[in-house]
Amino acid sequence: MADLAHSLKTPLAILHGCTESFSDNKKTVHEQIAIMNKIVEYQLQRAAAKGDHKTIKGLDLSTFLNKISASLNKVYIDKAIHFDISVPEQCQIYFDEGDLYEIVGNLIDNACKWCRRRVKISVTQNPRKDRRNYALLIQIDDDGPSIPGGKLNEILKRGVRADENTHGHGIGMTVAYDLVGMLGGKLEGNKSSELGGLSWRVYLP
Numbered sequence: 001m002a003d004l005a006h007s008l009k010t011p012l013a014i015l016h017g018c019t020e021s022f023s024d025n026k027k028t029v030h031e032q033i034a035i036m037n038k039i040v041e042y043q044l045q046r047a048a049a050k051g052d053h054k055t056i057k058g059l060d061l062s063t064f065l066n067k068i069s070a071s072l073n074k075v076y077i078d079k080a081i082h083f084d085i086s087v088p089e090q091c092q093i094y095f096d097e098g099d100l101y102e103i104v105g106n107l108i109d110n111a112c113k114w115c116r117r118r119v120k121i122s123v124t125q126n127p128r129k130d131r132r133n134y135a136l137l138i139q140i141d142d143d144g145p146s147i148p149g150g151k152l153n154e155i156l157k158r159g160v161r162a163d164e165n166t167h168g169h170g171i172g173m174t175v176a177y178d179l180v181g182m183l184g185g186k187l188e189g190n191k192s193s194e195l196g197g198l199s200w201r202v203y204l205p
Helices: 002-049 061-075 097-114 171-182
Strands: 056-060 082-086 092-096 118-125 136-142 186-191 198-204
Touching: 002 061, 002 097, 056 061, 056 097, 061 082, 061 097, 061 118, 092 097, 097 118, 097 136, 097 171, 097 198, 171 186, 171 198
Parallel strands: 082 118
Antiparallel strands: 056 092, 118 136, 136 198, 186 198
């Protein structure tokens, strides 16, 4: 229930922002309602099948990432976030859309929450890590205040946040961490050498 509630927070925030001028945002409202329906369906399937049931289909990663960033720009409109998205040409992947949305959506949302103005998303195909080959590396950097290395593991624990004054409950990062592990991937966090904030690297099989 906590995972489901957290997943619905972002589309609900977007819908709330659209209520002031519904006629101008009708398309966005319909898009977010569709996303919420997908989230509910995905979480119900996940609960019933305990992660065994997957709906695999081809996804264009560039389109997927741009869609998420466009949605989050509406949530964090006051920040006027600049997204720098770098994806290899014709990056078609075969992955469960619900899983990818939970992992990448939560990581980008976290970057938006902490950043000052910039979020960078880069994708590398066929990376090698710890003597193992992966299909994909998605790296998400922000220019926020970062977090001391000793606290990175803490924010991956359910319900724990690095700063109790920051809105949110830390559940999203735990959802991403648990799901990456269940899929046989690897999630790492560190200080961003380029932007100075946090850098999350998710390796997917």
